Amino acid sequence: MNKQDRQDIEDWHRQLKKIKYELWSEIRVRVTGHIDREVITDLLAACLNRYNKILFKYEKAVDDKR
Secondary structure: OOHHHHHHHHHHHHHHHHHHHHHHHHHHHHHHOOOOOOHHHHHHHHHHHHHHHHHHHHHHHHOOOO
């Protein structure tokens, strides 16, 4: 693995940590008010979609290196 690969992986990890932080921040904000199952489901779906996009970029980059 070269330096660029390591930097890409670190960047993806940072993006995933940011998604996790945003999710928990949003849940904390909503817990102080009224929260229902539909809201949490929507939040999780949005975060999962973002995670999958990042994962797809990573897998594509790995495949391109082969």
